[in-house]
Amino acid sequence: MSAMSGPVLDGLRDLLGERCSTALALREQHGHGESYHPTRLPDAVCHPKSTGDVVAIVRLCAEHRVPIVPFGAGTSLEGNVTPLEGGIALDMRLMNEVLEVYPEDMDATVQAGVTRKQLNAHIRDTGLFFPVDPGADATLGGMAATRASGTNAVRYGTMRENVVRMVVVMADGSVVRTGSRARKSAAGYDLTRIFVGSEGTLGIITEVTVRLHGIPETVLAARCTFGDVDAAVRTAVETIQSGVQIARIELLDANAIRAANHFAGLGLAERPTLFLEFHGSAAVVAEQAALVGELARDNGGEDWRATADAEERARIWQARHDMHYASMAMRPGSKTWGTDVCVPISRLPEVIHAVAEDIRDAPFFTAMLGHVGDGNFHVGFLLNMDDEEEIRRAEAYNERLVRHALRLGGTCTGEHGVGYGKAKFLIEEHGAEAVAAMRTLKRAYDPSNILNPRKILPA
Numbered sequence: 001m002s003a004m005s006g007p008v009l010d011g012l013r014d015l016l017g018e019r020c021s022t023a024l025a026l027r028e029q030h031g032h033g034e035s036y037h038p039t040r041l042p043d044a045v046c047h048p049k050s051t052g053d054v055v056a057i058v059r060l061c062a063e064h065r066v067p068i069v070p071f072g073a074g075t076s077l078e079g080n081v082t083p084l085e086g087g088i089a090l091d092m093r094l095m096n097e098v099l100e101v102y103p104e105d106m107d108a109t110v111q112a113g114v115t116r117k118q119l120n121a122h123i124r125d126t127g128l129f130f131p132v133d134p135g136a137d138a139t140l141g142g143m144a145a146t147r148a149s150g151t152n153a154v155r156y157g158t159m160r161e162n163v164v165r166m167v168v169v170m171a172d173g174s175v176v177r178t179g180s181r182a183r184k185s186a187a188g189y190d191l192t193r194i195f196v197g198s199e200g201t202l203g204i205i206t207e208v209t210v211r212l213h214g215i216p217e218t219v220l221a222a223r224c225t226f227g228d229v230d231a232a233v234r235t236a237v238e239t240i241q242s243g244v245q246i247a248r249i250e251l252l253d254a255n256a257i258r259a260a261n262h263f264a265g266l267g268l269a270e271r272p273t274l275f276l277e278f279h280g281s282a283a284v285v286a287e288q289a290a291l292v293g294e295l296a297r298d299n300g301g302e303d304w305r306a307t308a309d310a311e312e313r314a315r316i317w318q319a320r321h322d323m324h325y326a327s328m329a330m331r332p333g334s335k336t337w338g339t340d341v342c343v344p345i346s347r348l349p350e351v352i353h354a355v356a357e358d359i360r361d362a363p364f365f366t367a368m369l370g371h372v373g374d375g376n377f378h379v380g381f382l383l384n385m386d387d388e389e390e391i392r393r394a395e396a397y398n399e400r401l402v403r404h405a406l407r408l409g410g411t412c413t414g415e416h417g418v419g420y421g422k423a424k425f426l427i428e429e430h431g432a433e434a435v436a437a438m439r440t441l442k443r444a445y446d447p448s449n450i451l452n453p454r455k456i457l458p459a
């Protein structure tokens with residue numbers, strides 16, 4: 001039974017009817033993301049359909065100081081959506097309308113619960129697509145809130161570069177529109193960038209206008225295997241440094257390939273592998289692929305295979321996108337501790353080599369993969385959460401990984417966000433003064449601390 005006070009629940013039910021629920025199964029579903037962080041139950045789950053619904057919910061919760069945790073697809077990995085203090089899980093998935101598409105301006109406005117695949121299906125006849133691809137079919141509001149990126153970021157950028165403006169409901173129920181659809185502006189503070197990456201701690205995103213891009217004339221996917229991870233990473237770095245405008249360049253280590261084979265029956269050689277994709281005219285794509293193929297061979301790359309066939313390309317990339325679940329299948333009943341860092345591209349070989357050495361003798365299954373074209377990579381640990389020694393080892397690996405990255409001028413998270421899993425590293429990365437400035441912003445925007453409390457900022 002919910003611990004929330006009667007007047008709040010009664011008010012929410014008056015507003016939403018059956019779209020406010022205290023059912024245990026639904027509360028458990030909204031008590032966690034996709035990682036090892038333990039479940040914490042919200043007191044109720046609310047499903048708004050409009051910005052007006054969100055305004056009414058926030059005003060009621062603000063009056064009674066009830067926490068609100070926005071919830072998109074629930075695919076976050078650092079405890080971002082865990083309701084640490086109970087309250088309301090605000091499930092945005094019924095806010096799933098594509099509101100406007102402007103093909104001539106190459107942008108679209110959607111409600112926050114629209115997913116990236118839904119948007120791309122909606123605009124497929126326009127010759128445009130939305131490129132930010134974190135793997136999971138996440139909601140665009142959630143992707144904006146976590147500053148998501150993914151496999152295409154090396155060419156098309158992250159959500160930071162692809163969000164034009166937003167509609168945000170503030171902690172007092174007021175509504176802020178963060179800008180215009182103009183391609184640039186010098187008018188006032190850049191509120192859009194403040195809310196992108198704020199993880200629901202400063203306001204609740206209800207609408208997003210995003211940039212669209214032209215579908216390329218030619219798309220060529222390729223893969224190549226290497227004798228070790230170092231050689232694969234050298235090839236990725238040299239590709240970027242040579243000026244190739246590659247669309248995707250992804251690294252999977254031998255364990256990741258083994259998991260993909262086990263999960264999807266792919267039959268790939270279980271060696272460190274680069275998956276690549278080239279976009280552009282037929283001539284440009286052929287030239288770029290030939291150059292990168294030569295770089296790969298110079299680093300000992302073997303079995304270079306390239307295809308422009310859409311079905312085969314989809315099969316290659318599905319293997320990459322399924323890695324979270326493929327890894328979990330290697331140890332049924334386990335939980336994934338998925339972590340990521342990002343470093344300057346020139347330091348990527350050093351940090352990946354150090355981490356590979358760290359986890360070489362891990363007592364549990366590990367997999368390393370990354371968007372190595374922009375210096376971002378991930379490590380997953382498959383843990384028995386009842387084994388305290390395994391948890392201790394994973395924590396130690398994670399801390400060493402983060403400190404390797406910070407020592408090399410990097411960041412504790414390239415795309416997972418902070419949540420509460422990475423909050424303890426913020427002062428080490430940014431300095432006490434910068435974190436104090438963040439606290440000042442949080443107090444100004446959310447003085448009662450009801451918006452996703454205890455996230456991002458360290459205790």
